[in-house]
Amino acid sequence: MQDVPRAVTVVGGANMDISAQAGGALAAGDSIPGTIRYSPGGVGRNMAENLARLGVPVRLLTVLGDDAFGQALREATTALGVSMDGSPCISGGRTATYLSMHGPDGEVAMAVNDMDILQTLTPARCAQTLTQMQHDALLLLDCNLPAPTLAYLLAQGHAAAVDGVSVAKCVRVANQLKGLFLLKLNHMEAQALTGLEVRSPEEAQTAARALQLQGVQRVLISLGALGVCWADLDAVPHFRASRPVPVSSATGAGDALMAGVVAALQRGAALEEAVAYGMACAEITLSSTFANSPDLNHAAVRQQQQRSFP
16 A cells, blocks of 8 residues: 555535433433543444544545533544644534433433534535545545535535445435445445345345446445454455454444545555555544543554454
């Protein structure tokens, strides 16, 4: 791989994650002692942070409110080297927020997301940033974006990678798959876009082939703990099994996978090598209590790839 990667422009969500961990059994209508944590989040912002940690020149285009959360997100993100020039602050807007309540076992009991501010990330707001993109930069989009904005960005002729985000949101690109440089989905999102059941590596490979036939150049389908199916251009789809690693938290692992694959591709790697690199990024993130591991960097990923597992 090249020492200096090509640039990436990320367009997507940035939100403040608020996580509450109950110290005992939850009871409706009652309060209980526990632990509450705040941390920067959002699929687009997470991918941008991971790319910066991996040494990739990266710009993030998102929208923030003129509130304390918006200021904190901007400061935390730019401190890592992510450019946010052009990301507007909406007067009177509420910065996107994700609030989750976890039982004593760590499982999510309920959650609320407030992402309405992303509706203000219109094609007009994106236009100036696109004119400033380097000619060899990759456009990395998450499907939290409004459908008209996704359609506009994908119609501009830039090489574009897309993260499906969720079953409900990945269908926003269902009619714009032709020519996509890279599409990353989990098994449920792959089912939503292909109409095929995706529960096994073999079924994931069939779904990947169906997406290839719709014009997607490179496909990633994550099967979580099982591994990742990948397909490059017109080649036969392949599957790479996950390695057993200690898991502190699964949050952010998918974002790390996508960021790692994109970082390796921007360094000139073939997709097979990029998938191995991205899976090593996910392993490091799984072993961290943070959605974006502070231990993630290019040297650490290379070292992780050389580790042997029983």
